[in-house]
Amino acid sequence: MPIVVNITKTSALRLMIRQLTCGLMIAVNMLIGTVGAHAGEISLAVASNFLAVEKELARAFEQKSGHDVITSSGSTGKLTTQIMQGAPFDIFMAADTVRPRKLIELGYAVDESFIIYATGRLALWSPTAESPEALKMMLLNKRYKHLALANPKTAPYGAAAIKVMDALKLGSIDQLVFGENITQSYQFVKTGNADLGFVALSQLQKEPVGSYWPVPDRLHQPLTQALVVIGDASKKEAVASFLEFLGSSEARSIITSYGYTVASGE
Amino acid sequence: MSGIEMVPVWLTLKLATVTTILLLLVATPLAWWLAQTKSRSKPIFEAMVALPLVLPPTVLGFYLLVLLGPEGPIGSLIEAVGGPRLVFTFAGLVFASVLYSLPFVVQPLQNAFESIGRAPLEVAATLGASARDRFFSIVLPLARPGFITAATLGFAHTLGEFGVVLMIGGNIPGKTQVLSVAIYDHVEVMEYGQAHILSAGLLIASFTVLLLVYMLNRRSRAKRHGYLL
Numbered sequence: 001m002p003i004v005v006n007i008t009k010t011s012a013l014r015l016m017i018r019q020l021t022c023g024l025m026i027a028v029n030m031l032i033g034t035v036g037a038h039a040g041e042i043s044l045a046v047a048s049n050f051l052a053v054e055k056e057l058a059r060a061f062e063q064k065s066g067h068d069v070i071t072s073s074g075s076t077g078k079l080t081t082q083i084m085q086g087a088p089f090d091i092f093m094a095a096d097t098v099r100p101r102k103l104i105e106l107g108y109a110v111d112e113s114f115i116i117y118a119t120g121r122l123a124l125w126s127p128t129a130e131s132p133e134a135l136k137m138m139l140l141n142k143r144y145k146h147l148a149l150a151n152p153k154t155a156p157y158g159a160a161a162i163k164v165m166d167a168l169k170l171g172s173i174d175q176l177v178f179g180e181n182i183t184q185s186y187q188f189v190k191t192g193n194a195d196l197g198f199v200a201l202s203q204l205q206k207e208p209v210g211s212y213w214p215v216p217d218r219l220h221q222p223l224t225q226a227l228v229v230i231g232d233a234s235k236k237e238a239v240a241s242f243l244e245f246l247g248s249s250e251a252r253s254i255i256t257s258y259g260y261t262v263a264s265g266e
Numbered sequence: 267m268s269g270i271e272m273v274p275v276w277l278t279l280k281l282a283t284v285t286t287i288l289l290l291l292v293a294t295p296l297a298w299w300l301a302q303t304k305s306r307s308k309p310i311f312e313a314m315v316a317l318p319l320v321l322p323p324t325v326l327g328f329y330l331l332v333l334l335g336p337e338g339p340i341g342s343l344i345e346a347v348g349g350p351r352l353v354f355t356f357a358g359l360v361f362a363s364v365l366y367s368l369p370f371v372v373q374p375l376q377n378a379f380e381s382i383g384r385a386p387l388e389v390a391a392t393l394g395a396s397a398r399d400r401f402f403s404i405v406l407p408l409a410r411p412g413f414i415t416a417a418t419l420g421f422a423h424t425l426g427e428f429g430v431v432l433m434i435g436g437n438i439p440g441k442t443q444v445l446s447v448a449i450y451d452h453v454e455v456m457e458y459g460q461a462h463i464l465s466a467g468l469l470i471a472s473f474t475v476l477l478l479v480y481m482l483n484r485r486s487r488a489k490r491h492g493y494l495l
Contacts, residue, residue, distance in 0.1 A: 075454060077453070077454030077455055077456070078453075078454060080456070081453060081454075081456065102456075145351070146354055146436070148436075151437055151451065151454075153451055153454070153455055154451055154454040154455055176438070177354045177436030177437070177438060178436055178437035178438065179436075179437075180432055180437070180450075184433075187331070188331075188436070191331050191332055191335045191337075191338075192335045192336045192337045192338075193331060193334075193335045193336070193351075193353040193354065194354075
């Protein structure tokens with residue numbers, strides 16, 4: 001008899017669990033329903049120099065569309081290698097145009113998806129300089145222990161910095177220190193380990209300490225940044241809607257507020 | 267295809283050699299103290315020594331960058347006494363590597379010292395051997411396998427160091443651009459051929475070094491057992 005009792009007890013429990021699960025599923029369905037029946041997910045790989053902007057863009061886009069954006073950031077070179085090794089990204093926002101073109105050429109990215117989404121600006125920055133003029137004199141007279149820049153081999157901002165120094169005919173300098181990317185160049189200057197450095201103008205928009213000199217465009221190649229859609233992610237509705245959002249005036253004003261320029265009209 | 271650049275290779279070997287020598291000098295007294303002490307604070311020191319094993323190198327690198335900077339507490343102190351700047355210099359890499367590889371040298375030494383036990387030392391003391399004599403003629407020979415393991419692990423670990431060097435080195439060719447950073451750069455710009463050559467070289471070198479330790483340790487263990495039997 002005790003056995004029978006036991007069985008009925010378990011079956012009662014099972015029934016309860018089933019009812020609970022059922023209720024839970026309905027609740028979850030309702031929750032999803034309120035967000036939008038078509039909620040999708042985009043996974044976005046973004047060059048580290050653009051990460052702060054991308055986060056703000058993603059937040060605005062998520063609120064508007066109900067889609068989710070999952071962000072991975074890294075250097076353009078590393079992300080390119082990862083994509084070639086099958087990393088599951090839908091959109092790649094690079095820090096240059098070379099690597100996106102390369103991915104198209106090798107068949108990893110969709111040809112028609114190539115868009116220049118922002119143009120960056122280089123700035124020379126020192127937390128201790130009193131004025132942009134003083135900063136320029138520091139650079140021209142080599143009055144510093146260390147000058148930081150991003151690695152010119154791997155980072156477009158680093159290559160641009162070298163162009164600028166060539167254009168200013170500074171000759172060979174052996175006080176250069178190289179950050180892995182523009183973020184590290186900023187870090188070297190920020191921590192006082194380098195007296196001055198070439199950083200992205202966008203990095204100085206939040207908390208301008210000391211002085212900076214926005215380097216004139218004519219001294220280097222424009223720092224155009226392109227995005228591409230990877231593989232067959234172009235079929236995703238969320239991807240199309242994100243690209244559409246990027247062209248909107250809301251997205252454009254977010255991008256320009258960080259010191260980037262966007263191509264006028266499309 | 268251009269030849270392999272040897273500068274980062276030599277620099278890495280130099281860094282690993284200097285670091286290992288310094289580490290043996292620093293770690294031997296520390297490990298000896300840890301092996302002998304009955305102090306209650308021993309676990310605290312053991313935990314501190316082991317920290318680099320578990321901390322991401324970026325944490326160590328970040329703190330070093332901040333602490334050693336001209337405004338950081340250590341950096342400003344060194345600057346005040348007229349010492350060199352440690353960030354972006356070879357000396358700085360050595361300093362960081364000593365910290366980073368410390369557990370790899372202290373732990374094998376401590377184990378070796380502890381496994382000697384008190385008996386041989388007490389016997390020697392009753393026979394009139396001084397503390398110094400006991401250390402050099404008993405502890406050092408008996409702890410030889412420990413020293414070999416410690417030196418090799420310290421050397422090999424420094425060879426493969428990356429995160430800390432990347433944070434405080436500044437990637438200066440000939441000064442702070444070590445092998446792992448050079449490989450990283452090659453991968454970044456998709457020069458896979460160069461990356462392959464340097465990576466394979468590092469892999470083979472590391473394996474050879476480790477193989478050597480295990481072989482040496484096996485032999486000395488066999489020898490010791492031979493005596494005991």
